[in-house]
Amino acid sequence: QILILDFGSQYTQLIARRVRELNVYCEIHPYNKVPEITSDIKGIILSGSPCSVRDEGAPDVNTDAFRGKLPVLGVCYGAQLLASKYGGEVLPSTIREYGRANLDHIDLHHDLLKEMTHGSQVWMSHGDTIKELPAGFEVIASTSSVRVAAFKVEGEKTYGIQFHPEVTHSLEGKNLLRNFVVGICGCSQDWTSDTFIDSTVAELKKKIGSDKVVMGLSGGVDSSVAATLIHKAIGDQLTCVFVDNGLLRKNEFEEVLDSYKHMGLNVIGVDAKQRFYDALAGLTDPEAKRKAIGRVFIEVFDDEAHKIEGVKWLGQGTIYPDVIESVSVKGPSATIKSHHNVGGLPDFMKLSVVEPLNTLFKDEVREVGRALEIVETIIGRHPFPGPGLAIRILGDITEEKVKTLQEVDHIFIQGLKNHGLYDKVWQAGAILLPIQSVGVMGDERTYERVVALRAVGSVDGMTADWIHLPYEFLGKMSNEIINRVKGVNRVVYDISSKPPATIEWE
Numbered sequence: 001q002i003l004i005l006d007f008g009s010q011y012t013q014l015i016a017r018r019v020r021e022l023n024v025y026c027e028i029h030p031y032n033k034v035p036e037i038t039s040d041i042k043g044i045i046l047s048g049s050p051c052s053v054r055d056e057g058a059p060d061v062n063t064d065a066f067r068g069k070l071p072v073l074g075v076c077y078g079a080q081l082l083a084s085k086y087g088g089e090v091l092p093s094t095i096r097e098y099g100r101a102n103l104d105h106i107d108l109h110h111d112l113l114k115e116m117t118h119g120s121q122v123w124m125s126h127g128d129t130i131k132e133l134p135a136g137f138e139v140i141a142s143t144s145s146v147r148v149a150a151f152k153v154e155g156e157k158t159y160g161i162q163f164h165p166e167v168t169h170s171l172e173g174k175n176l177l178r179n180f181v182v183g184i185c186g187c188s189q190d191w192t193s194d195t196f197i198d199s200t201v202a203e204l205k206k207k208i209g210s211d212k213v214v215m216g217l218s219g220g221v222d223s224s225v226a227a228t229l230i231h232k233a234i235g236d237q238l239t240c241v242f243v244d245n246g247l248l249r250k251n252e253f254e255e256v257l258d259s260y261k262h263m264g265l266n267v268i269g270v271d272a273k274q275r276f277y278d279a280l281a282g283l284t285d286p287e288a289k290r291k292a293i294g295r296v297f298i299e300v301f302d303d304e305a306h307k308i309e310g311v312k313w314l315g316q317g318t319i320y321p322d323v324i325e326s327v328s329v330k331g332p333s334a335t336i337k338s339h340h341n342v343g344g345l346p347d348f349m350k351l352s353v354v355e356p357l358n359t360l361f362k363d364e365v366r367e368v369g370r371a372l373e374i375v376e377t378i379i380g381r382h383p384f385p386g387p388g389l390a391i392r393i394l395g396d397i398t399e400e401k402v403k404t405l406q407e408v409d410h411i412f413i414q415g416l417k418n419h420g421l422y423d424k425v426w427q428a429g430a431i432l433l434p435i436q437s438v439g440v441m442g443d444e445r446t447y448e449r450v451v452a453l454r455a456v457g458s459v460d461g462m463t464a465d466w467i468h469l470p471y472e473f474l475g476k477m478s479n480e481i482i483n484r485v486k487g488v489n490r491v492v493y494d495i496s497s498k499p500p501a502t503i504e505w506e
């Protein structure tokens, strides 16, 4: 595998994505928590950083521990760190170096740059530049304004590059990463969904043995794939619990439960709608609603878990970005909204946790799900928040409001599917606003609810853009909703991106 040491760059996860796309396994670790360098680590990539190597207390790592022993590639800050540590000079750049640039001089003899082309477009994003290289370091590529765009250390497999090969604007970035990972580090490209499934199932068998596992399912991709893997390993020693919190989409509980049963999972469906509605009665604050839902979920889940005699393990669908986030250089990011599925279940459950997907990115989870032949209605499903429609009904929750919103949401989501738009959207839904507006239907004045439609494009939910849905489609949706859903007389479309808005309204 490849070890990526993270100095806090916004692009670190992208480096890992690109390496994995080469079918090579890699892990990201923070620079200040370097793992033991075992023999399965074939090379090390030092990431970029928002810091400057000239800052006091700049992130640093003991590169002597591996330099010369293993191939090393410094990217941006990583390259500057190598240069400055061994006697070179890094200074603020005099011209802004953000955006596209071209490698006008490129030494194609070097293993790192093989099969790239003269003038290759690369993506720059740095405030400092390497002015002088240490003795024994040679320049192997330059742009018109950056002399040291890439360097190599003589007699070693140590390299530095000022640009970002992981960003798609670096058109031959993938070649460069392949040259490093496959050519220079000698990694074999055999990390695929099938090998992941085989090795994970074998590990799970060994780890769990004849113990029993309980797991909560949400209908989403992650928990479904995790459960399928565990089931493949231990069969009906796994009991799944799927809770109807009364805040799911229309018919979702029945449909998803049915899919799970078809998949052979041993799943208990629990109708806990009333417990959730009772706990939510009168609550209007979004965080209070989340907390109430989280609390009741744990109570319901715990009741079910206690019915399973001798259960030892709790299965969870945690994926890699959650893990990276919780150990990242920057620390867990500030709580903008408390996500109740992060943070796990309370201690009193005293179960050991098993998380078979905690090394995978979302799209890898989907690939594994497809390789496991899980139905597309689950694999291709949009993300849906744990607190469900409760955070899409602004203000207090009543069963009647939930029903209204379910109808609106159903028309919108079916509309997206029927018009071939569902898969072009990362996440979509409807929001019930706590206001009424005047309308006219037939000869009568109405004073009814307003709903907002939301559809966003995103990669990971961290940032998002509103989608430019066709006007004709929006018009159709508005007509259908107002004509078919009682109590709604106005539809608006949310045209805010994240940041500064968020995807959900609460």
Ligand code: XMP
Pocket: 290, 337, 338, 339, 340, 341, 383, 384, 385, 386, 387, 427, 461, 462, 498, 501, 502, 503, 504, 505, 506
């Ligand atoms: P925001 O609204 O923060 O949403 O831009 C980003 C992503 O997270 C989902 N989300 C949640 N998921 N519990 C969850 O499980 C929550 O409390 C929660 N709040 C937001 C949201 O749907 C989007 O995919």
